[in-house]
Every structure is written in C-alpha cells, then in structure tokens.
Amino acid sequence: MPALPEVARILGTLGLTPSRRSEAVEGALPLAANSPQKCPLGLYNEKLSGTAFTAPRDDNLQTWLYRILPSASHQNFQPVPESSPNSLTSTTPSFGKHFNAIPNQLRWDPFDFDKEASWIHSLHLVAGAGDPTMKQGLGIYIYAAGSTMPDKTAFYSADGDFLIVPQHGVLDIRTEMGKMLVRPNEICVIPRGIRYHVALHGNEPVRGYILELYQGHFKLPELGPIGSNGLANARDFQTPVADFIEDYENTEWTLYGKFGGNLFAAKQSHTPFDIVGWHGTYYPYKYDLGRFNPVGSISYDHPDPSIFTVLTAPSIPHGAGTAVADFVIFPPRWLVAEKTFRPPWYHRNTMSEFMGLIMGNYDAKGAGKGGFQPAGASLHNTMSGHGPDMQTFEKASTMDLPPTKVGEGSMAFMFESCLMVGVTEWGLKTCQKVQETYNAHSWEPLKVHFKRPESSRGLSDGEKKNGVGDAKDLSSVHDIRGK
Template identity: 50%
Template sequence: MWCLPFSWLYRIRPSVVHDPFKALTQSTFTNDFRACPPNPNQLRWQPFDLPKNPADFVEGLATVCGAGDPKARSGVAVHVYACNQSMKNKCFYNADGDFLIVPQTGDLHILTEFGQLHVQPREILVVQVHMSVPLAGNGMLVTFQQGMRFSVQVSAPSRGYILEVFNTHFQLPDLGPIGANGLANPRDFLSPVAWFEDVDSVDYLVVSKFQGSLFSSRQDHSPFDVVAWHGNYYPYKYDLAKFMVVNAVSFDHADPSIFTVLTCPSNTPGVAVADFVIFPPQWSVQEHTFRPPWYHRNCMSEFMGLLYGRYQAKEEGFAPGGASLHSMMTPHGPDQEAFEKASCVELRPTKLEGTMAFMFESSFSMAVTQWGQNGCSKLDGSYYRCWQGLRKNFDPNWKPQQTEEPLTSPEIIQS
C-alpha cells in the first residue's frame, strides 16, 4: 500500500541553527536551459576531464543538458561530476529535486543525515527517493532525494553522471506481464549504515541548490548529528550487476524499456519524466533479425553514457566517461561498422560481456548548456561521420528465402 514519503529525524540540534544563505558562484552548474540556441543534431562528447586542480564534488559539478524549470517543479537536468578531493566540513542538499548519481570511475564514500554509504563504479546512488516497496539487500547506484544533506569523500580522482528530476521521485517500473520478479528487484537496494557525528565549534559550510542556483550558509556544528530516524524517505544505492535482464529470445530488438532500473513517472500514463536504463552483460539469442538497436526516431530525448567496455552499437568513438545526446525525432542508430558486422554475423547465441552502458531517457526535449556546447571542449564535431558510409543494399530483383529478411536498413519512427 502506497503512503506519503517522509522520515522522522531525531537530531542533537535542529537544522534551523545556521547563518543566512548567500549566493554562491558556480559557472558550470545551472538549470537555465535557454541560454544556448536549439541544436537538433546528434551530439557526442569524448570522456569528460578529471580535474587538474583540487576540486570537491560540489566544485566539480557541471551541467550538460536539461529542460524545464525547478521553480515549476517540472523538468530534468543531466550533470557530470569530476572531483579529486573530499568535502571537508561541507555538505550539499538539493531543494529542487532528486539526484540519481552514477559513478564511472573512483569510489565515493558518502556521509548523510541517515548514515553512511560507500558507492563504487557500477553502483548507483539515489539521494531523495521514495520506493513504494521496502528496500533491502545489496546495491550499486545512489539516489539522494530532495532536501537530504550529504558530503562526498573520495580517495582518488572520481568522475560520474547525475540525472536530476524536478517533478516527483524515482520508483521501480511496473512489471506488468513480467510478473513478480525481474529487472531491479527491491531486495537488492541498500540503505545507509547507521552513524552520527557530534562535532561542535567548527566552521561548517552548508551548500543549497535552490531554484536552480547555489547558495551557502555557515553553522558551528556538523549537520550529521541525527542519532535516530525512521520512515520511508531515505537515500539508497543499488548494484547494477544485480539487474535481471529480460530480453527478446526470438526476433527483433526489444524497446529499451525492458532495461529500466528506475523511472520517474509523469501524470500521463506510460510517459516518463525520466527513465534510468542500463545495457548490461547479457545473452543475445534472437534469430532472423538485426540484433543491435534499430535506426530510429522517437519522442524521447536519449542521453547515453558508458561506464566501462564497449557499446555494441558504437564500438569506436563512444568511450567510457563520455556521453551522447540524441534529441527527440532526430534519427540515430548503429554506426557503419556495427551495421555491417551485425548484418553478416552468424546468428547463434552470443553473450555480451565486459560492458555497461546506460541511458537517461526523458519525455522532455533537452537543451544543451553553454558548458556542454563549448565550455568543456569535449564535443565531437565529427560524430555525424560514423553514419556517412552506410550503403544502399536494396535489390528490387532479389527474392528472399522463406526465412530471410529483405536487405534493407530497419528503421522505426515512434511516438
């Protein structure tokens, strides 16, 4: 039975004991998605840089793209982070929405008001999330829900991706005909390990994200002085290796929705504010078909990243730590090499191993920020060339055998 997400926190001092908030300048982090003119082209970024100078998690935040307005509680944003030092006497919270954090390299040790979480690459973290089912088990992903304070500690240079939603919270997708088990199982989500900190006489900086801007306030004690809590509103992590893939076993490449780990639903049934989708190691067993993703145009914005290995539809040029954005109704699909390889390969059971790609998919039409377009210097201007060598294979005189498909490029347009 669903209930309103909330938690009671029993703390040594009320969190209201702090100085007034003041504006904090952070030129690479924004929720203003109107600054750059629209760009419908397929976009790809080479791996984002790790910091050369000391930078903590907050200082290493940068926004790639997004849509909507946090003041209206409607929209999404995609950020990346790159840091090489821990947040010392400093914490962060998001008053605008939820953060889903996907580490790509480097472990994160996270202090929260609810306890501690240790997150490794291939895990995700959600800060501010409510699940309509209990959370327990083993995990690798992190979510921080709206308003939760946390501090990121690192022992080595770290980099990753963040999906922010303004509307509601992430939840498990409806399984429908799949049944009770499959995809991300509730038992595999982990909540923080109990811990609190009672520290006085320190100059502690609290950073707030409010209406798309950053502010800071100072207080003389640790914000992690919660000695007990109970409720259903807390951060959690999830191990992507525990995802149970449900795949096509006869023909055709199934819709990415079968790889959905978490979703943030909209008010329109079947339409998501954002989905977090992964493409993990799996068996591919379809026959008489084209196994990679179809060439397609659809009504969703697709931001993809690669955590490790190679992605089957882009084996060259799409590197771990980089990203791509295919905007709604802009055509995209496998590059020339992937198409030719998939068209000629013998169709026998094949296991895709040593790879983990993901997608932030949204019904919002996302705009690229100034930093994403020019500031990061990672935009690949030659991305479009990966499709230019695709040849015409159609022969009007060719007559297929009973089990063969016509020699054309499969393409889907979907709304």
C-alpha cells in the same frame, strides 16, 4: 562510536517506499508516537517530507528524524560568489532560456578529471529541460573531482533528487541518515533536501554522471506480464544505517544549498550530521547494477529498450507509460534471437536519450578514438534519427547468429526523457569534447543496399532522375495498398 555497517538491506516491496528505521543508539526512536512531548535521549524531532502530506499512501514519502539540533539552526544563507572554489561551475538556466535545443545528434569524448575541484565545483551541467523552481524537468551533469570536500562542509539540493552514476573512483558519502560507499557499476540516489558530504576513497579522483530530477521521485517500473520478479529487484537496494557526529561546541560548519539552480551558503555552530535515529519512507539508497536481471527475446526481433529500465519517474501530465526520466542500463546479456538484426534498430523516438558508458564497449557503436568511449556521452534528442553506425550495421547484417553473450566487462546506460533536452554552453562549447564528425563517422557512410525487383512497379529510372510522377502513378500505389 563503534563501527557501523556501511548499509542495511531494504526488505519488502519497493515503491521505492518501504518504511525503514535505524538507530545509532538504542532507544533513540520513540515508541508509538512520532512527536512525544519529550523525545528520548533529549533529542529534537524533525519531519522531512519528500511529497505532499496527502499524497496517496503508496507514493507518500515522509521520514521522522531524531537529532541533536534541528536543521533550522543556522545563520542566513548568502549567495556563493563565482570566485569561490566551491561555486557551481554552471548554474541551472532559468525557464526556457540558455539551453540550446538542437536536433543534431551529439557525442562527447571522455570528460577530463579536474584534480583541483571537490564535489560541488566539479558539477558541470551538460544538458537539461524545464525549471527547478516550477518542479518541472531534469538536469544532466558530469562530475569530475580530484579532492575531498573541505572538512566541516555539507551540501544539499533543494532543486531535485540526485541519481549519481560513478564511472571512475569510489564516492565515500556521509548523508544525514548514514554512510554510503558507492563504486563504479553501482548507483545511488540522494533525494532533494538531504544533506551530505563527499570524500574521495583512498584519494583516488572520481568521475561520473548525474541526473537531477526536478519533478517527482524515482520508483521501480511496473513489470506487467513479466510477473513479480525481474529487472531490478527490491531486495537488492540498500539504505544507510544511522551514524552521527557529536560536534556542537566551539565549532563552525558551512552548509551549501543548491536552490533554484544557484548556490548559497550558510554558517552554523553544529554539525548537520547529528541524526541519532530515523524512520520513514524518504531516504538515500544505492544499488549494484550487477544485480540487474535482464530479460529479452528468446525467439526473434529486438524488444524495446524499456525492458532494461532500472528506475523510472513517471510524468503523469504526458500520459500513461511516459516518464520525465527513465534510468536504463545495457548490462552483459545473452542474445539468442534467430533471423534477427540483433543490435538496436534505427529509430526516431518521442523520448530523448542521453547515453553514457561506465566501462567496456557498447555493442551498438564503435569504440576507440572518435567513438563511444567510457566517460563519454551521446545525446539523441526527440525525433532525431539514430541507431548503429555503418560498421556495426554491416557486421550485424551478415554475421552468423549463434547464441552470443554481449557486453562482457561493459556497462552502458541511458537517461531517457519525454522532454526535449537542451544543451548548455558548457556542454556544447566550453568543455571542448563534442565530436564534430559524429554524423560523418556513424551514418553518412551508410551504403545503399536497395535492389529493385524486375517485376516491381514504380517510377522508371528516367522518371526518378527527373523527379517526374503523375497522379496515375500515385493512385496505382494506393490501389496496390488497398488490395
């Protein structure tokens, strides 16, 4: 087959749902009809649905595939034993069980490479919420692989969309729709059900983060007053071009499927990568984070981190503007706000925040051993207080404030969710990466800077020490507020 370009541009507005079409052989797609009596080139047609048939037009995700043999042609799936080198290291807990929901702030040291593991076995479930069988919630994984998936194997997840964030090494991904080469500082999304194979590029080990979205699909956030351009622009997303394999005689492939949090395998006598042409709105895609166009304050104050949202998956039941998952990044950018504490303020959010660092140093946290490091992570759960560590606060409170560029050579990101995110046993104990001194390092050393003005009213020092206050004192406070 002739060499094909790695990806083709997505043009047009993004839901992320502009209709795309691609042919590896000219004439593979039928004209006008989707399901003619006989498809061109003797192909089978197959419809892949990412949403309900009757979903609103702007949200409807459906793709027509024209392939050598249908995906239904395989033997029965069987559970993959834990002893298999391709087993899941940690399965998804069933609804409401096994996730450790705790309010403590957590931070992890960099996760190790596993030189023996290929893609499937390298998936370590760290945290999550909900249940894939109910299509509710999300899972958060660390992957760290040292070898390519075995030949003639493929993998898919029926549980959710995979948002993959490489931290080290290049992923050479062959999907049913075509190939994607995904590098650090890029991301890719592989929607639920789409089959793919992951190879290492140049045999270099890979490591990174994954958010598996059980509920809905990702789309670009609304821009509101920002206008028609900014943040992640639709033109910069890329999708594969059709690229197929002819392997359907005297061959055996193994198809691995993640279903309800468990892994199954089925044998089939043909390759799953036999799509000669496709068209529709449901497909894998990738994005270069370096193309993100950040906006920020040009006068005073630190805006909400929502201005750094790349992709969002709205949670309609939780109310307008709420997301089951947001993917947020903190790229290199200029800070110019005057008379302002420029790092993030201390905060407690209704959203849970899982952060990772792809490269460099994050400007709101100390780095180095015991700090926030590339390939590490942190989790600040719903309503758990967090913010800059002591050193960052002291520096930012007293520094001069000229225009300053922060984050050069750095890229931090956040998986944010309206759900209370629990931690697996692997994430809390087995991985042995939790920094037990995170609180002691970050916030316990914070100093008291409060100085009472001599003219202020309130409890005297003696009353404060004795814990004494009467109703008159309290009513005085209310009086002052009411004036």
